[in-house]
Amino acid sequence: MTPLLPTASVLPTPACGPVPAAATPAAAATRREVVGSVHSWDLSTGVDGPGTRFVTFLSGCPLTCLYCHNPDTWRMRDGKRTTADEIVVEARKYTRFIAAAGGGATISGGEPLLQPVFTGELLHRFKHELGLHTALDTSGFLGVRATDALLRDTDLVLLDIKSWDPATYRKVTGRPLQPTLVFARRLADLGKEVHVRFVLVPGLTDAPANIDGVAAFAASLGNVTRVDVLPFHKLGEAKWQALGRPFVLHDTPAPTAEQTAAARNIFESHGLRAV
Template identity: 35%
Template structure:
């Protein structure tokens, strides 16, 4: 089976427990206003590899990430947009005793329950707390996210929650209160992270000739994000 891969990172330190070999899948249907990797959107680009070729790349680094109780993280783009390939690759990881994680927005093409059978950890990017805000921020329909959420509830998979805090859009206390209610709808949540909005990917938009919709929004400090994260813990 052929998959489309954007790039790799052999020493990922923020993509799950331990040191991670991160595979960035090519292609995403969402158009998040703050996305810093617009070069991963196009499904027609990326390196074509088979699941066997990909696991061979991973196994070369296994002695390094295994020592730290690390593993492989499938990121993107959106790995759920290549479900058949993702399943075959995850199967090979489990066959080789490798811890598997998926870094996802929960917006894909189905086969979620099958994917989650071979997934040890889901790092879930919760984009917004309601359909209107979700559509405005990502261009997508929140119902697809809710379909993935239902699959997660059926699966006994550990979960990390991430949420990008954008000044004036997702940083109000009312929004965070609703986010808390969304998070309570999940199970096996081990970690919650609020990620401060930044504009580091703006140069890519200029290079690709794509308009950047948050030009007037200033980056949020890590300190402010940490304050909001503390609020999230007590509401």
């Protein structure tokens, strides 16, 4: 991940493209300064949405997932106070490259909806000022904080459904499942495109009935265009150790290729595209 530069005043002039009217001194003088707690930003290609993405990782999360690979994003106070202007100035330098790669901008975390005003400001400016495809990466637990305006500025929601069994969901996250399901149905009612993400953890989330429950629910929504079955890994274990936290899945193996394929087959049996 690339560290943020200290202030907007020392950021270099954008490498290409005209300065939008919204970025002129007169417009800047009238725009309110929106500040958030930011962990980092990065350019990513993979599971953060289609194409190459400018991904902003916000700090703070109400969930404490057992397999989280970024536990250093859990506490908002550990992030860097950053203005939306700083993030937009940084993203603007990559807009032509991102557009050519069929990508966009993604707000991730942590949990972006813990900071709904800052998240909404970034989504709005990414979409309308920079002309980028926008994605929101969320667990849905704080879906009630997503305003209609925020969702209008969101082209795609990457929705993590971590388990169908409520007891397993609480064991994995420390939180109840129901708010995520309510948010998912709201997105369906709005016709908002969703990619469901499901982490396959042997001995925890891999029961066929559990996977089938997530698959049946996702298929019933009508707006899920892709399911990412993400094999559990332990790449974040060192971060847990550095934070002095026990990584309880230390002895859990990664799923085999056969186990991962079997999970994808369950989603596909419900008419979903699983990758």
